[in-house]
Amino acid sequence: MTTPEWSRPERLDTIAHDERAVTIEADEAERAAVARRFDLVAIDRLSAHLTMRRDGAGILVTGRVTAAVAQACSVTAERLAVMVDEPVLVRFVEPVAEEDEIELSADALDTIEIEGGAIDLGEAAAQTMALALDPFPRGPNAGKVLKAAGVIGEDEVRPLGALAGLKALLQKE
Numbered sequence: 001m002t003t004p005e006w007s008r009p010e011r012l013d014t015i016a017h018d019e020r021a022v023t024i025e026a027d028e029a030e031r032a033a034v035a036r037r038f039d040l041v042a043i044d045r046l047s048a049h050l051t052m053r054r055d056g057a058g059i060l061v062t063g064r065v066t067a068a069v070a071q072a073c074s075v076t077a078e079r080l081a082v083m084v085d086e087p088v089l090v091r092f093v094e095p096v097a098e099e100d101e102i103e104l105s106a107d108a109l110d111t112i113e114i115e116g117g118a119i120d121l122g123e124a125a126a127q128t129m130a131l132a133l134d135p136f137p138r139g140p141n142a143g144k145v146l147k148a149a150g151v152i153g154e155d156e157v158r159p160l161g162a163l164a165g166l167k168a169l170l171q172k173e
Contacts, residue, residue, distance in 0.1 A: 005033035008122035019053045038130045041070035048125035058093040065128045073139035086132040092119040
């Protein structure tokens, strides 16, 4: 098991059935390392305000992850400032044997397996932040650049070739 860039382990023997609040914040080196992993230009701020408690199914962690992130536009590569304010609702569970089948309900929580006698709140928060980001962000100039390159939008698509007149023929009948 490799240690994540932003690791905040909580030993299992310190987690009770009563809720406990925890606030974590990534330092400059951790933010830079997390930014590299998720291919971000930069992370200027990354923190999480969480509560954790044991329940019958594992350890329930709730709260919020907030971040100030810089992503590159997927078209122009210009720097885009993105604010993240994402709820966290994760259950840490004991590892399940591969042959065991798990059926999830529609309201099932994200689950993370417990490793090494601890849960890692930093890694859970980093993954929550990454999932909140647009995987193909577009800046304000992206549309102009795409149009200049000859890329048309979905609303501009027209039928081509033999099918071009099919709609008109069907409407006549």
